[in-house]
Amino acid sequence: MQRWPKHRLSLFRLLYSRSNRSFSTAKPGIPNPLVLQVWGANTGVGKTVLSTALLRTAEQPSLYLKPVQTGPSLAADALLVSKVAPDARAVTLHSYNQPVSPDLAASLDDIQPPTDASLCEQTAHGLGQFLETINILNNHTRALALVETAGGALSPVPSGALQADAYRSLNLPALLVGDPTLGGISTTLAAYEALRIRGYDVSTIVFFANILQDNVQLENEVSVKRVVEKDGISVFQAPAIPPIDVPLIEYCQTPAVSDFFTNLSEHLYDVQEKRFRNLKHMQERASDIFWYPFTQHTSLGSVTCIDSASGDMLSCYDQTNGLHEMVDGIGSWWTNGVGHGNAEMAKAMGRACGRYGHVMFPEATNAPAFELASSLLSGVGQGWADRVFYSDNGSTAVEVALKMAFRKRARDFPEHTGKPVKIVAIDGGYHGDTLGVMDCATESVYNEQQTPWFESRGVFFEAPTASLVDGVWQVHMPEWTGANYDIILSGRGELMDRNRDVPVYSSKIKERLDTAEASGVEFGALLIEPVLQGAGGMRLIDPAFQRALVAECRARGVPVIFDEVFTGLWRLGSESGAGLLGVQPDVGVFAKLLTGGTVPLAATLASKEVFKAFDGEGKAEALLHGHSYTAHASGCAAGVEAMRQYEGLKGDREYWDLATARELSCADEVEEVVVLGTVLGLKIRGDGEGYGATGAKKVIDRLQQEGVFSRPLGNVVYIMSTPLTDRAWCDEVMKKVHRVLTNGSERTSKRAEA
Structure with missing residues (x-):
């Protein structure tokens, strides 16, 4: 389980928010404090020495922060800094007696090591105090704060985790000190690549000169520069560190040394200024070069420039707020599975790219594709799926599923071969934007005006939906059921009970399908999103209704397709939507969380019976579908790593507090609430229905002010976490949502208590 620490919101507000009095940073043309993390290629x-010399050049206030120190206290780095750069505040957070790696030192001292999250929170707190000092001084200053790591880039922190992983959530720009000794070219480049693949912004590498006997000088910086200059990285050589018997203060006062570090300081501030100018330029020009999906450009407002991301958070830039951090409330369009900036994911994909690039897949295999298919068959496909077909995205994967189901139906009922077929589906469904699956839905904003070829090809049921209304779980019964009432439930547990049955569903479904068949309709497949419709407005479909629909279609020999592009792989708190329903499909479609939130990839799983429907004497009878990058190795490697990280997830998981959701359902602006797994959906009262409605915009704007990035689905506001997100993080985000929607409303409290 990964935790995305609370410290990140407060740190970014202090570092970069314009709302902190008149302190404004990350704004081009304004003197900005510089906060850097100092890394070493080795111990x-x-x-x-570099930190001390740089701090002597800084305007005040300045800070030296050492999160972890090992070795005798009299030799502590912070003590040296305070003597040679006395104007800087020098702080050590955790000290251990033995000069060994921090994890071993903590063990030898018999001290409980801090968690990685705690270590980052303490570091952020120290930086926060420094930046608050600048706020109090009301000083637009080129102050400097340095966070110095211990040992090499991949040395451990006290918990045993690699510090390059442990500190990633701080998202601080990196300054790398190269290894000037023999063998240092390799260690420096290894440290550089280790930081880069984890998403660190490494702009500069500094070597100290290393003069050997006979005045021979190693020039590691020359070799390293040849490698990294293509990445735009600057490499410098500082004057050699003096012998141990020469006081460091004398070294720093030497004109050559003083000049070098003054120039280095200017360079580092210039790098920061250039970074902010580039972000500003992208933010200004983006709307002139992009054609955005699902966006009306005539009403396009300010574009959000995303500088980086980590966990559930986005580091964003815009001209109003500068560089600031936002909660990724929409899971980057529902894809974020293992957290942004996941180091293990980056390494897995990097290895696959380095080993394979992309290789041909038909009638071939490779390790990532084989391992991912095996994992899917033993996971979401266990007990029913026999084959895995790879494609590039969810919409295409559903197209593949339809071809599979239609062939299976035709083989089972050859007398119907050649007849036009329709699907059985649920009103409000969405299965993608390719032409075939657009026809698998009723008329909506997603299809009516998008193509003249659109033709709705199905028998669609208005589904009974469930939600929290005024604190009570209810099933809203459509007119076709004959019920003139809603079903009141004791709680969501009753709704999700796999043994729950509503007899009217089965009888009315049978009656409707009988009528359609009597009129000559031929059914080719049942296509549904199990349990929760995503793009349809986060609608929780009564599971008892979907079970009845599956049972009736199966009785007629109609193949069952579950579109789990959105619902699958722990999005709903369970491994699959099928698992929540307690029934399995003939064909299942998975994408989005399949690669953990990295690259496009989709998989269509099929039963043995469906696969055998394509047996024949020639290729014409095979499944003739594919694309150039089928089963691309980097995507499959991402899938394998995502499955590995999901392995620890068990049972039906809760992420959002149900009691708070109940309170939210009583808010004045809220019509109903849906909460299931990682998804929290709130329908806002307002004019219009469907995707084109605009009632939620005012709530979205207020959430943005609270640091939560979201997009509406018509009148629906939704927030989602990753399946690996800690419950405490969800609680913090839910407090923001509660504050935005209730504002201490007395009516809300009374309705929730009723």
């Missing part, structure tokens, strides 16, 4: 390469 003993001069990180503390």
Whole structure:
């Protein structure tokens, strides 16, 4: 389980928010404090010497922060800094007696090590105090704060985790001190690549000169520069560190040393200024070069420029707020599975790219594609699926599923071969934007005006939906059921009970399908999103209705397709929507969370019976569908890593507090609430229905002010976490949603208590 620490919101507000009095940073043309994390290619390469010399050039206030120190206290790095750069505040957070790796040092001292999250929170707190000092001084200053790591880039922190992983959520720009000794070219480039693949912004590498006997000088910086300059990285050589008997203060006062570090300081501030100018330029020009999906450009407002991301958070830039952090409330369009900036994911994909690039797939195999298919068959496909067909996205994967189901139906009922077929589906469904699946839905904003070829090809049921209304779970019964009432439930547990049955569903479904068949309709497949319709407005479909629909279609020999592009792989708190229903499909479609939120990939799983329907004497009878990048190795490797990280998830998981959801359902602006797994959906009262409605915009704007990035689905506001997100993080985000929608409303409290 990964935790995305609370410290990140507060740190970014202090670092970059314009709302902190008149302190404004991350704004081009304004003197900005510079906060850097100092990394070393190895231990003993001069990180503390560099930090000390740089701090002597800084305007005040300045800060040296050492999260972890090992070795005797009299030799502590912070003590040296305070002596040589006395104007800087020098702080050590955790000290251990033995000069060994921090994890071993903590063990030898018999001290309980801090968690990685706690270590980052304490570091953020120290930086926060420094930046608050600047706020109090009301000073637009080129102050400097340095966070110095211990040992090499991949040395451990006290918990045993690699510090390059442990500190990633702080999202601080990196300054790397190279190894000037023999063998240092390799260690420096290894540290550089380790930081880069984890998403660190490494702009500069500094080596100290290393003069050997006979005045021979190693020039590691020359070799390293040849490698990294293509990435736009600057490499410098500082004057050699003096012998141990020469006081560091004398070294720093030497004109050559003083000039070098003054120039280095200017360079580092210029790098920061250039970064902010580039972000500003992208933010200004983006709307002139992009054609955005699902966006009306005539009403396009300010574009959000995303500088980086980590966990459930986005580091964004815009001209109003500068560089600031936002909760990724929409899971980057429902794809974020293992958290942004996941180091293990980056390494898995990098290895696949380096080993394969992309290789041909038909009548071939490779390890990532084989391992992912095996994992899917033993996971979401266990007990029913026999084959995995790869494609590039959810919409295409549903098209593949339809071809599979239609062939299976034709083989089972050859007398119907050649007749036009329709699907059985649910009103409000959405299965993608390719032409075939657009026809698998009723008329809506997604299809009516998009193509003259659109023709709705199905028998569609208005589904009974469930939600929290005024604190009570209810099933809203459509008119065709003959019920003139809603079903009141004791709670969501009753709704999700796999043994729950509503007899009227079965009888009315049978009656409707009988009538359609009597009029000559031929059914080719049942196509549904199990349990929750995503793009349809986060609508929770009564599971008892879907079970009845599956049972009736199966009785007629109609193949069953579950579109789990959105619902599958722990999005709903269970491994699959099928698992929540307690029934399995003939064909299942998975995408989005399949690669954890990295690259496009989709998989269509099929039963053995469906696969055998394509047996024949020639290729014409095979499944003739595919694309150039089928089963691309980097995507499959991402899928394998995502499945590995999901392995620890068990049972039906809760992420959002149900009691708070109940309170939200009583808010004045809220019509109903849906909460299931990682999804929290709130329908806002307002004019219009469907995707084109605009009632939720005012709530979205207020959430943005609270640091939550979201997009509406018509009148529906939704928030979702990753399946790996800690419950405490969800609680913090839910407090923001509660504050936005209730504002301490007395009516809300009374309705929730009723």
